[in-house]
Amino acid sequence: MTVPRVARLDLWRGVLLLAFAVVGLLLVYPLYNIFAASFLDNETGALTLANYRRVLGHPYYQTAIVNSLVIGLGGMVAAVALGVPLAYCVARHKVRGRAVITTLAILSLVSPPFIGAYAWITMLGSNGWLRGFLSDLGLELPSIYGPLGILLVFGLKFYPFVFLLTVGALNLVNASLEEAAENLGATGWRKLRMVTLPLVLPAVSAGALLAFVLSLADFGTPSILGRGYRVLSTTAYNLYTSEIGGNPGLASTASIVLIAISLVAVAAQKRLVARREYASALTRRPAVRSLEGVRSWVVHGLCYLIVGVSSLPSVVVVYNSFRNTSGPVFKPGLGLDSYRKVISDVPDAIVNSFAFSSAAVVLVVGLGTLIGYVLARRPGIAAGALDALLMIPYVVPGVVLGLGFVVSFNGPPIELVGTGAIIVLVIFIRRLPYSVRSSVSILRQIRASLEEAAINLGASPSRAFVKVTLPLMLPGVLAGAMMAFVTAINELSSSIILYVGGTVTMPVRIYLAVLDGEFGTAAALSTVLLVTTGVAVAIVLRVSESREGSFV
Template identity: 50%
Template sequence: MSSTTLSGPAPRFRLPGFWTCVTIAIAAILAIFLILPITSVFVISFFDARTGEFGLSNYVQVLTRRFYTTALWNTVIIGTLSMIGASLIGIPLAFCTSRFRIKGRAIVATFAVLVLVSPPFIGAYAWIMLFGANGAVTNFFGNFGIQIPSVYGIPGIVAVFSLKFFPYIYLMTESALSTINKSYEDAAENLGCNAFQRFYKVTLPLVFPAVSTGAIICFVLAIADFGTPAILGRGVQTLSTIAYAQYTSEMGGTPTMAVTISMLMIAISMAALLLQRHIMSTRRYASALTNLPVKKSLPMGRSVLVHAFCYGVVFLAMLPSFTVLYTSFLATSGPVFSGGFGLDSYARILRDSPQAIMNSFTFALIAVAAISIASGLISFIVVRRDNAVSGTLDLLLMVPYLIPGIVMAIGFVATFRHPPFDITGTALIIILILFIRRLPYGVRSTTSILRQIKPSIEEAAVNLGASPAKTFATVTVPLMMPGLIVGAMMSFITAINELSSTLILYTARTITMPVLIYVQVINGEFGTAAALSSLLMVSTGICVFIVFWLSDRKEAAFV
C-alpha cells in the first residue's frame, strides 16, 4: 500500500523591504568611508616605520621623544586655554543677551554666526595683517614708540581660537539661559546671595550641560585645527602640524608616524568627551520649563557698559573678516600693495586661479547633493525605525565631529591608495571626504525637523496603498524640505571652507580655495589671499542668510 505525502507550495523567497535595503546601503557607506579609514589608521600605527614589525614602538617614540611630547603638551595647552578663553567670552555675552534688553541683539547673534562659519585660518591671516611684524596696528603704535605683544606663538593662537570658537558657547548657553526656571535664582536672592553668587552657585550649574558641550566643541576644534598653528606658530609645533609634516615626509611609503600622531589626537578628543560625560553623569540638571526669565532694562550707565561689551566682542571677532574684505580692494603690483584701491587682486584670482574656485564650488555642491539624499534617508531611519541598528547609525554619525580632518584624510590615503580602489589624487576622494565629514550637519538638521512631523501623515499614505518609497518621496520629503535645505546650507558652508583634510589630498588639478589661500599666505601673496577669502566669506554669508530665512530658531540652527 503506497502512501502519498501532501505538501504545500514551496515557500517563496521574500525580498527585503525598501527601508531594510536603505539601512544596509547606509551601513555599508559608513563602514567603507568612515569605519574603514579610521581602522586603517589604527592598524597602521602599530607597524614600525623601519622594520615593519607589529608593536608599540611608534607610540613609545611619540610619547618619549621630546619633539613629540612638546607638540603634545602644546596641543593640550592650546586646546585648554582656547576653551577657557572662549568660555570667558561666550558665557558673559550669553548672560547679557538673555537677561537684559539689548538693542540690536539680532546683529550680535548674526555676527556671532558669521564668525562661527568663517574658516579660522582666514582669521589668523588677518591678525597678521593687523598685529604682525609689519601689521597696520603694529606700525601705528610703533610710530609712537609703543611695542605691542606679538601675535605669533601660543598666545596668538589661543587669542584667535578664543575669538573664533566662542560663538559655540555663546549660542548654546544663551539658549539654555532662556529656558531655566528663574525660581531657583529668586530663592538664592531671598537667601542673601549677591548677583555673582547667584550666577556662580545657581545659574551656571543649571546651564552646565550647554556650557560644557560648547566648551568640548571648542577644545576638539582647537586641537584639530591645522591652518592657524601653521600660520601663527612660528616654531610652535602642535600634533596637527607635526602630523602633516610627517605625512609629507613619509609620502610614497606607509605614513606610520603620521597615523600614530593622528591616533593620539583622536585619543585626546575622546578623553575630553568622556570626561565631560562623566562630570554630567554625577549630577542632575533638569528643571521645569515654567517661570522663565524675563529680560529687563538696565539703568543708563550699566546699559551703556553692557551694550559696549556685547558690540565690542562681536566687532573684535569680526575684525579679521572686515580686514580681509578691506584688503581685497587694495591696489597691488604683483604681491605688493601699491597704494590706493582697485580690483587688481580679484582680476588676478580670476585670471590665475579659476581652477581652484571652480573646484571648491563643484566639490562642495556634489558633496552637498549626496549629503542631502543620505541625510534624508538616515534621519528617517533614526527617527522612525527605533531599533538597535538605527541607534548605532545615530552614534556613528557623532564620530566625524571628533575626528580631526587631517586624521580622516590620512585614513583615506591609507585605505584608498591600492588598486582597484586607488582614488588618491582624484576629485572623487575629496568629494567623498567632504561628504563623510559634513554628513552629520545634514542629518542633525533633518532629524530635528522630522521629530516634529507626526508619523500619522505617512501612515495615512501607506494605508491608501502607497509604497514606503513613494510615501517617503511624496509625503515625508516635502514636509522635511526646510530641514533638508538648512542642512544642505550648513554642509556647504563647512565643506567649501574645508582645509585640513583637503590639504592632504589635493593635487595641482584638485586644489581648492582654502588650500590656495593657505599657500598664498605662506608665500606672502596677501592681496590674492584676501580676494579668495572674501569670495569664500560672501558665499558663506549668502548661505547664512538662507538658513536664517528658513530656520525658526535662526542662530540655533548652527549649533
C-alpha cells in the same frame, strides 16, 4: 496599522545597509588603516610599539602633545570667557541690535579660521597697522606668531558655539528657581554662581567641548601662526609630507594620540554633565532686564566689543583684497589688482570649490536625511550602532581622515587619490553626522502620526515619506544643506592632504598663498569665500525657524 511589511523592510533596511556600507568604507576602513599603520614598522612592516615609544617618549613629540593640549584648553577657555558673558548679556538684558549681534557671531563662526589667522597677521604682525596704533598708545603686544596668536584666533572663532548654546539654555531656565534663590537671600553674583550657571552648565560644557575638539584638530591656524610652535596636527602633516623620511607610521601614531585626546575630552564632558540633566517644565520664562545708565553702556559695550573684534578679520580681508599690490608687496591706493590676478590664475580653485562642495552637499543631505529618518523613526540595535559610528567624525581631525583616505584609496581595489571624487567623499563623510543629527531633530518636531495616517489611507511607506514627511522637513533640510555647504566650501584640513594641482580648492589656494606671502591673492579668494558663506548663512536665517540652533 496594516502596513505591507515587506515594502517597509525594503526601503529602510536598504537605507541601513547603504549607511553601514558607506560608513564602513569611508570611515572605519581608513581609520583602521591609520590605526594599523601606527603599530607597524615603516621599513620591515613588522608589528611594533616603537612608533608609540617615540611619539610619547621623545621630547620633540612630547612638546607637540603638550602644545596641542595648551592650545586646545586655551582655545576652550578663551571661547568660554567670551561666549558665556556675551550669552548672559544678550539673554537677560534688553540689548539693542540683538539680531545683529547674533548674526555677526554666526558669521565669525562659519568663516574659515585660517582667514582669521591671516587677517590678524596683517593687523598685529610686526608692521601691522593695529600693532602700530596700539604702540602709539603705549601698548606693546607680544608677537602674533606662536601660542598667543593661535589662542586669539581660536577664542574669537569658537566663542559663538558657547554663546549660541548658552543663550539657548539661559532662555530655558525656569525663572522660579532664580526667584527662589533671591527669596533665600542670594542675589547678584551669588545667585549667578550658585543657581544660574549650574543650570546652564550642560550647554556651556557642550560648547566648551566643541571649542576644545576643534582647536585641537585645527590645522590651518597653527600651521600659519605657529612657526616654531608645533602641535600634533601640524606634526602629523609634516611627518607625512616630509620629502625624505616621510614617516607614515609616526604620522599615524601622532594621529591616534590626537584622537585619543579628543575622546578623553568627550568622556570628561559626559561625566561632568552626567548628573546634571535638569528637565525644565518651563512654567515661566526668565525675566529680561531693561538697561539704564552705566549698566547699559557696559553691557552694550561688552557685546559689541566681542562681536566687533571677532568680525574684524573679515573686514580686514575684504579691505586687503582691494589694495593695490606690486608683486607680493602691498602698495598705497585701492584697485582690483588682486581680483584680476585671481581670475587670470585660471579660476580653477573657485570652480572646483563650488563643484566639490555642491556634490558633497547633495550626498550629505540625501543620505543624511534618510539615515536621520531611520534613527528617529525606526530605532533598533542596528540603528543604535550606526548612531554610535556616526559620532566618530566629531573627534577625528580632518588631517587624520585625509591621511586615512590617502593610505586607503591610493591603489587597487579603490584608486581615488588625485581625483576630485576623493575630496568630495572626505567632505561628505565628515559632514554626514551633522546632517543626520539635524534630520533627527527636525523629525522629532514632526509627528509620526501624520505619516501613519497617509499609510492608513493607502499610501506605501516610501510614498508616505516622500509626500507627507519630506515636505514638512524641507525647510530644516534646506537649512542643513546650506550649513553643510558652508562647512564644505571652507574645508582645508583634509583637502590639503588630498588635493592635486587639478583639484585645488579655494581654501587650499588661500593657504598656499598665505604661506607664499601672496597676501593680495589670499585676500581676494578669501573675500569670494566670505561672500559665498554670507549668502548661504542668509538663506539659513531666512528658512530656518530655530535660527541660532542651525549653527551648532
